[in-house]
Amino acid sequence: xxxxxxxxxxxxxxxxxxxxxxxxxxxxxxxxxxxxxxxxxxxxxxxxxxxxxxxxxxxxxxxxxxxxxxxxxxxxxxxxxxxxxxxxxxxxxxxxxxxxxxxxxxxxxxxxxxxxxxxxxxxxxxxxxxxxxxxxxxxxxxxxxxxxxxxxxxxxxxxxxxxxxxxxxxxxxxxxxxxxxxxxxxxxxxxxxxxxxxxxxxxxxxxxxxxxxxx
Amino acid sequence: xxxxxxxxxxxxxxxxxxxxxxxxxxxxxxxxxxxxxxxxxxxxxxxxxxxxxxxxxxxxxxxxxxxxxxxxxxxxxxxxxxxxxxxxxxxxxxxxxxxxxxxxxxxxxxxxxxxxxxxxxxxxxxxxxxxxxxxxxxxxxxxxxxxxxxxxxxxxxxxxxxxxxxxxxxxxxxxxxxxxxxxxxxxxxxxxxxxxxxxxxxxxxxxxxxxxxxx
DNA sequence: GTCTATATTTCGATAGAC
DNA sequence: GTCTATCGAAATATAGAC
Numbered sequence: 001x002x003x004x005x006x007x008x009x010x011x012x013x014x015x016x017x018x019x020x021x022x023x024x025x026x027x028x029x030x031x032x033x034x035x036x037x038x039x040x041x042x043x044x045x046x047x048x049x050x051x052x053x054x055x056x057x058x059x060x061x062x063x064x065x066x067x068x069x070x071x072x073x074x075x076x077x078x079x080x081x082x083x084x085x086x087x088x089x090x091x092x093x094x095x096x097x098x099x100x101x102x103x104x105x106x107x108x109x110x111x112x113x114x115x116x117x118x119x120x121x122x123x124x125x126x127x128x129x130x131x132x133x134x135x136x137x138x139x140x141x142x143x144x145x146x147x148x149x150x151x152x153x154x155x156x157x158x159x160x161x162x163x164x165x166x167x168x169x170x171x172x173x174x175x176x177x178x179x180x181x182x183x184x185x186x187x188x189x190x191x192x193x194x195x196x197x198x199x200x201x202x203x204x205x206x207x208x209x210x211x212x213x214x215x
Numbered sequence: 216x217x218x219x220x221x222x223x224x225x226x227x228x229x230x231x232x233x234x235x236x237x238x239x240x241x242x243x244x245x246x247x248x249x250x251x252x253x254x255x256x257x258x259x260x261x262x263x264x265x266x267x268x269x270x271x272x273x274x275x276x277x278x279x280x281x282x283x284x285x286x287x288x289x290x291x292x293x294x295x296x297x298x299x300x301x302x303x304x305x306x307x308x309x310x311x312x313x314x315x316x317x318x319x320x321x322x323x324x325x326x327x328x329x330x331x332x333x334x335x336x337x338x339x340x341x342x343x344x345x346x347x348x349x350x351x352x353x354x355x356x357x358x359x360x361x362x363x364x365x366x367x368x369x370x371x372x373x374x375x376x377x378x379x380x381x382x383x384x385x386x387x388x389x390x391x392x393x394x395x396x397x398x399x400x401x402x403x404x405x406x407x408x409x410x411x412x413x414x415x416x417x418x419x420x421x422x423x424x425x426x427x428x429x430x
Numbered sequence: 431g432t433c434t435a436t437a438t439t440t441c442g443a444t445a446g447a448c
Numbered sequence: 449g450t451c452t453a454t455c456g457a458a459a460t461a462t463a464g465a466c
Contacts, residue, residue: 033449048349051266055442068450070443130404131346134263175419178405183394186401189345190393204390211426248431270460283432285461433466440459448451 021124026086034072036062041079046124050080050135080132081140087122087129088147094118095154104162108213109206111158112184117202119187120195126188155181162213169214180209236339241301249287251277256294261339265295265350295347296355302337302344303362309333310369319377323428324421326373327399332417334402335410341403370396377428384429395424 021039029035040061044053055076059066073079098114101107119126133141156177162168170176183205191201236254244250255276259268270291274281288294313329316322334341348356371392377383385391398420410416 031449049264049266051264052350054440056440064449065451066442067444067452071449074443076442135267172419175411175416176423179398179420179423182401182405183398185404186397189400190397196390201390204387205394208391208394208427211429212423214426246431269458271458279431280433281460282434282462286431291460431466433464435463435465437462438460441457442455443457444455445453446451447453448449 025122025125033062033064033068037064037069037072038079038082042083042124042128045080045083045132046127050076050128050132077135077137077140080128080135081137081143083125083128084132084136084140084144085147087125088144088151090122090125091115091118091129092147092151092154095151099154099158104158104165104167105210107158108162108168108180109210111155112180112209113199113202113206115181115202116184116187116205117198119184120191120198120201123188123191126185130185130188152177152181159213167213176213180212183209240337240340248277248279248283252279252284252287253294253297257298257339257343260295260298260347261342265291265343265347292350292352292355295343295350296352296358298340298343299347299351299355299359300362302340303359303366305337305340306330306333306344307362307366307369310366314369314373319373319380319382320425322373323377323383323395324425326370327395327424328414328417328421330396331399331402331420332413334399335406335413335416338403338406341400345400345403367392367396374428382428391428395427398424 021042023035023039026035026038029038037058041053041058044057044061053076055069056066058076058079059069062069069079073082094114095111098110099107101110133144136144156173159168159170159173159177159180163170163173187201187205191198195201236257238250238254241250241253244253252273256268256273259272259276268291270284271281273291273294274284277284284294288297309329310326313325314322316325348359351359371388374383374385374388374392374395378385378388402416402420406413406416
């Protein structure tokens, strides 16, 4: 089995990903056979959902027999958890790396732009992250839930700072935080490469979020 | 088998629905056994997804044996299609009924408020509508896709009218249309009754959409 | 129209050879 | 570490009695 992902330092923002998950994103997963199984699982889970994906399908995409999967992962759910944990950490890291501006307005624009572009660029991973939570075991779900709270807090803090210094006119802080997050997250549902450049979409959504907070 | 839903005249906007789908929404499905199967399927599909739901689970929620399901529906997929078709028609009807204002601003606020509140109020049905499209047969998917285009057009027309008369400042019309729709649709993913009143959420989202179009 | 019983297929996961 | 072969469970859907 590949090593568990406990730390996450490499930024994945901007890495090119086609309709099929690029192995570049999963370079740290070793050996190569484990990585092929994982990228096959990402594509299959994103296309058909966890429950509709068979271990035979995953193994087939990796060019292996069904039994070989279990040399690298103890179960189908564990494969999902590895993807979900890495994806959540990647999304959080994108936000933290983007929180750089000197004003709440600059910070919000940067956060929304990066978070949105990530969901477009990595829409296959993002689909698994956002729509397959119910298939995780209770213990694994609890682990990714802590990362999800950190993601939400990252947005909420910028909005709170902007309300405090008068940059933003927001009356319902939790509701507006959820709405801003929600707008970016839903990109994973509908995005396909033919719908445009992820960076351009990020800029549009930064504009929209900027307007949403009354600036 | 229950009669196919070819017409849709009864507004369901504002009908009360608890965590378990209210039979009130499905009064037109006859006989009662077919309706119990359908509401059980809505709840099961919304909770676990189509693929993770077994025909035994649906029949059990209806208080029947697994075999009894096939007297009323020829397959599990047909049950999904009936729900999806009705749900899409309901969402479209909610939009059409809400497009009443005399100015683009009033119309947009009314549309977003009603569409958002519907996704909150009927979040179990809405989850099936928005997240189980991939489980439909190609023919059935094509049928609901025409309704989805009508839903999108309803929003886009109001935005176009507002741009034309100077009410709205929108440069990317398709992108902003998708974003406004997307914001309401994602409510189905996260909404639970403890998150607040659907009508209040509708008003908040009307404010946010109003700001998004630069008004 | 609902039941019990079951046909048939396919699933996740394992055993054991190499 | 990958294979072939297969186990045991569970799935959708059907048959036939009542």
